[in-house]
Amino acid sequence: MQNTLLIPTLAAIALLAACGQGPAEKAGEAQDERVEAATGTDYTGDGPREEAGEARDANTNAVSTEDRADAQADATRTAGEVKADRMENQADAVRDKAEATADATEEKANR
16 A cells, blocks of 8 residues: 555655746746846846756756655565565474474374
């Protein structure tokens, strides 16, 4: 259940991150506005610093998404290893019980 919700959640986070301006894009926009104000021109948006900030935010989001995916993959592997260890322990217990039963049967037959 938990794994089935993870992928849609990550997709929603990625979509939300893509919708708004990230911190670097906002900072770039503010710098572009100051430059335009200092030069006496009207800021029309999408200045070079804002675009550079947008690219920086996109790279940051991509890395963060990749890191989250890697962490989830590691968690899945760890959970699988734990489950495999439990199953091996159960198999060992069944083998031990079967061996004890066989020994008892053999002893009984030798009397």
